[in-house]
Every structure is written in structure tokens, then in C-alpha cells.
Amino acid sequence: xxxxxxxxxxxxxxxxxxxxxxxxxxxxxxxxxxxxxxxxxxxxxxxxxxxxxxxxxxxxxxxxxxxxxxxxxxxxxxxxxxxxxxxxxxxxxxxxxxxxxxxxxxxxxxxxxxxxxxxxxxxxxxxxxxxxxxxxxxxxxxxxxxxxxxxxxxxxxxxxxxxxxxxxxxxxxxxxxxxxxxxxxxxxxxxxxxxxxxxxxxxxxxxxxxxxxxxxxxxxxxxxxxxxxxxxxxxxxxxxxxxxxxxxxxxxxxxxxxxxxxxxxxxxxxxxxxxxxxxxxxxxxxxxxx
Amino acid sequence: xxxxxxxxxxxxxxxxxxxxxxxxxxxxxxxxxxxxxxxxxxxxxxxxxxxxxxxxxxxxxxxxxxxxxxxxxxxxxxxxxxxxxxxxxxxxxxxxxxxxxxxxxxxxxxxxxxxxxxxxxxxxxxxxxxxxxxxxxxxxxxxxxxxxxxxxxxxxxxxxxxxxxxxxxxxxxxxxxxxxxxxxxxxxxxxxxxxxxxxxxxxxxxxxxxxxxxxxxxxxxxxxxxxxxxxxxxxxxxxxxxxxxxxxxxxxxxxxxxxxxxxxxxxxxxxxxxxxxxxxxxxxxxxxxxxxxxxxxxxxxxxxxxxxxxxxxxxxx
Numbered sequence: 001x002x003x004x005x006x007x008x009x010x011x012x013x014x015x016x017x018x019x020x021x022x023x024x025x026x027x028x029x030x031x032x033x034x035x036x037x038x039x040x041x042x043x044x045x046x047x048x049x050x051x052x053x054x055x056x057x058x059x060x061x062x063x064x065x066x067x068x069x070x071x072x073x074x075x076x077x078x079x080x081x082x083x084x085x086x087x088x089x090x091x092x093x094x095x096x097x098x099x100x101x102x103x104x105x106x107x108x109x110x111x112x113x114x115x116x117x118x119x120x121x122x123x124x125x126x127x128x129x130x131x132x133x134x135x136x137x138x139x140x141x142x143x144x145x146x147x148x149x150x151x152x153x154x155x156x157x158x159x160x161x162x163x164x165x166x167x168x169x170x171x172x173x174x175x176x177x178x179x180x181x182x183x184x185x186x187x188x189x190x191x192x193x194x195x196x197x198x199x200x201x202x203x204x205x206x207x208x209x210x211x212x213x214x215x216x217x218x219x220x221x222x223x224x225x226x227x228x229x230x231x232x233x234x235x236x237x238x239x240x241x242x243x244x245x246x247x248x249x250x251x252x253x254x255x256x257x258x259x260x261x262x263x264x265x266x267x268x269x270x271x272x273x274x275x276x277x278x279x280x281x282x283x284x285x286x287x288x289x290x
Numbered sequence: 291x292x293x294x295x296x297x298x299x300x301x302x303x304x305x306x307x308x309x310x311x312x313x314x315x316x317x318x319x320x321x322x323x324x325x326x327x328x329x330x331x332x333x334x335x336x337x338x339x340x341x342x343x344x345x346x347x348x349x350x351x352x353x354x355x356x357x358x359x360x361x362x363x364x365x366x367x368x369x370x371x372x373x374x375x376x377x378x379x380x381x382x383x384x385x386x387x388x389x390x391x392x393x394x395x396x397x398x399x400x401x402x403x404x405x406x407x408x409x410x411x412x413x414x415x416x417x418x419x420x421x422x423x424x425x426x427x428x429x430x431x432x433x434x435x436x437x438x439x440x441x442x443x444x445x446x447x448x449x450x451x452x453x454x455x456x457x458x459x460x461x462x463x464x465x466x467x468x469x470x471x472x473x474x475x476x477x478x479x480x481x482x483x484x485x486x487x488x489x490x491x492x493x494x495x496x497x498x499x500x501x502x503x504x505x506x507x508x509x510x511x512x513x514x515x516x517x518x519x520x521x522x523x524x525x526x527x528x529x530x531x532x533x534x535x536x537x538x539x540x541x542x543x544x545x546x547x548x549x550x551x552x553x554x555x556x557x558x559x560x561x562x563x564x565x566x567x568x569x570x571x572x573x574x575x576x577x578x579x580x581x582x583x584x585x586x587x588x589x590x591x592x593x594x595x596x597x598x599x600x601x602x603x604x605x606x607x
Contacts, residue, residue: 126392
């Protein structure tokens, strides 16, 4: 962090009691604050996955601060909504958003990846309140989310399950087992959000192992598909609050995003997958996020 | 113990099936998750009685384990039932991360383990499962000897605050335990007292180890027989006592000779009470043959075990 002062985060839910336009503005402000804080954390740690964090920051901000029905003072409430961060390498973003929602004190963020910190490089459900699954190896989050959604169905709970996935992650076969299972069961309280920035660690998804036509694939597995601008807070909010996309089917949301967004020298550049910003780069990035 | 060759052989899957039905009747959170393994897990009756609580994910072991972890997070008490060879190998990372690292309360039942699938060959044998799973923190690993122990181990695993793996044998076994047996997680049972040599065993081979001890008694060799159903956490005290008091240990299991019960015992003996150890099991991929043939072929018979004990005793200090 610079000058020893962390960027201020909003704390608490940005819920429906406010009017839509106020709410969307607050979510946009919150997303900016979360990006700033995350950049500082990753820069201080010298570790992290800032490209994917910035790509998914708007999705995660809208979900965690705006949408999830959770009580940070009682994180294990049985009927809570569940948010599975399947792209667990984007822990910096997850921790920052959970702190902003009030699951733990923001000062803990200073310990990101420091020795013995609860904030490991990948999330640990037993150490960090608000974390719902131990992700990191790709292709684990969705099967877990499907289990959560089946449990809610059997328990006749109103709990909703959201699973954020990277697009490169879709190359893992375990996901397609889970897509089959959820489609077969018509789990319409389950929504997958794909952070479709088109880049994975080593290059483009389409040049590595082609995913398109992705929406056709999802439909053929029995999912209802919606596409959205993954950086448009209003559009994300409207979509998340009007799920399912189709009754009787799980929702597959393709969120069009840009890795590193909106920092000019990071945007759409694959090398920012896991490169920590230098101090000079941090200052420049924060300047752009004022 | 009264194990005789004329005893009626039992299939531990029947005990599994009746126990999970008792559990489901007692607790509405209990669900069974399987991978197109309803028949092979003997779950037809469970499916009839609790149709909503039998979750068949199809032939998809990775999703099977991940989904069970999600069911546990969602407030249910899942019991996974699938062929041991597939669920442990194919979903090993899910077992490590989704169950063990998470400390999820999921009981994984590895059906038809060891060489139960006999002639189907090494693709279907599960002789590495204990080694793989006992290397993982938080995992409990149990290898029951007979139907009674299988049922009791299931109840104990269900009460345990974390994940557990239980082998459920398909190969017929004679009953080993009587009405007064009480399984305790992490505790061995001394089935026969003796001071000359110890056999530490579990699973389908406990009955054969008892027969070996009978044969040794006829030769004036007093052989201690220890049943060690819980491989993790191991009953270290009982192993150390066996090494100190009998000076030689033969381990016998329906598993690879690398990393299973034998490995666990050897680690303990080397560290706490050095003594000669002979590890009996499968040294490699098995040739074609029935389960019964393969046990014979690799000397996992009463005579083979007794001979190994006599040989090992020559190495006592």
C-alpha cells in the first residue's frame, strides 16, 4: 500500500431499500474502492492474480454487496444464499468484497498472504468467514455449488446458489459432469456466472482450447443462458435480481469482461494474470481509479 | 471367534445397505450419493423407500465428491457410495480439497475394494486406496472385517466431525465379531493373545489371520492377532505394544504392500519401537484370476500367513 494508508472500503449491504439509480451508483463506487484496495493488497504481498480480480470485480461487487441474502454476523445461517468463488486464485478480490460486506475487519486485508495469515492465496472456509468453498484447483466450485443447490431443493429452502467461474476454467472436465447433473435436475435456484474475459494464464481461451459457441454448449446441457456486460453494474443487478433466466432451468450467465479492467496498461493483457504491480505501476493504476 | 471354513460367508454391502436405511429413517438429513452404482451398492430398496434422498449423479466421480461436499455445506449428511477403484483414484483431488481440506462431514464408502472384482483386472482392483487416502490430513480411513464391523464403522463415521472413508467389501467373509463387539474409531481389537509374534490385519483378511493363528498354535507358537480396522488414525499404542512384547509383526491386508496398513505399522515401529516387520499384500498389478485365486496366488491364506510369521520369527533379536 502507498503512504501507509489503505483505500477506504464501503461496509455493509447495498440493498434494495435505496432507489435503483442510487444503488447502482453506490455499487459502482464500491467496485472502484474494492479494486483500489485489492491493487494495494496484491502489490504489498507481491503475489496474487490482479488481472482476473479486476476482470471479475464488478460481478463480485454486485453479487456480494448488492444481491446476496447473507448475515455477516451469522455466516453459517442454514438458509443463506451461497456464493462459490470457483476461480479461487482471485482470492484478493473475494477477501476485499467479503470485508466490504462486513464479514471481517478490513484491517485483516493487510495480512494478505503474509506468514500465518488466514488470508491464504486461495480461500479457506475454516479460516475466513463468508468463504463457502475451498477453491483453487480449477473445476471444483461448480460441482460443490450443484450440491448446495440440491440441498436447498431437498430442504425446501429459499437459498440461492451463485458460482463464479473463470472462462479458462471451463476446460476442466469436472465442470461438464456438473453441468449435466444440474441441467438434468432443473436446478433453477442455481446460477453460474462466467467471467468471460477470453484470456487464461497462457493466452486466449479460443487459441488454447476453444470454448465457443459457449452459449450453445450451455443450452444443450439444459441451462438457460443470458449474456451481459460484466462491467455494467445496473445490467448485472437487474439480471441477478430477476433469476432464473428461465423457470425450471439453472441459469448460465456469460458476463463479457476484460482482464485487468479498467486499468489502461493492464486491460486485455495476458501478462497481468498473476503479475503483481510494482510501486510505480500501483500509483499509476490508483490514479486511473480515482 | 469360532471362524471356520464352513461358516456362511457374508457380503458387507448388505450391512451397508441396511445401515444407511436405518440412518435415513432416523435422520431426514441423511442422503446417499452414488454414480450409477445403485445396484452394485445394493441401494435398490433405499431408492424405493427414500426416492428423493438417493442422488445418482451418473458416471461422474469428480462431480460426485464435489456435489457431496456441497450437500454437506447445505445442511445435509451425505453418504457417498461408489466403486472404490473409481471414486478414490478419479476424484482424489476432490477428496483432498472438497472433503479433507474443507473438513466436510461426508462419509465415502468405497464399494468392492481390494481385488473383489477379480477377473475384471487391475483397472477395477482398488489396492492403492488406503495408501492414497491415509496420506491426506483430516481423512479417517477404515477397513472393516465383517458386516457387523461395517455397520458400526458407518455409524461411527457419521458421528465423526469430518470426512471418513470406509471400505465396504464385496468378497464373502465369515463373521468375525460377536454380538458384544463395539467398534471404536482409532482403536484396535486384540482378537488373540500371544507373545511370540503378532499379526496386524484388517478387512477381509482378519478371518484368515485368525486361522493362521490357530495353525501356529498347533506348532506351539503363540501368535497375537490384532485387528486394526482404522488405518488412520492408527492405534499407535497397540502397534508399539506388539513390537515391544512380541518382537516381530506380520501385517496382512487386501491392499498393495506399499503404503497401506503395512506402511502405517512400519512407520510406527521404525519410529517408536524398532522390530522386524513383514508386509503381506499385493506386490504389484495382479494377473487374471478370481479374488479367491489372487489371494492364494499371493500367499494371502492361513498357511501363507503362518509361514510368513515363522520366517519372521527367525529374525527376532
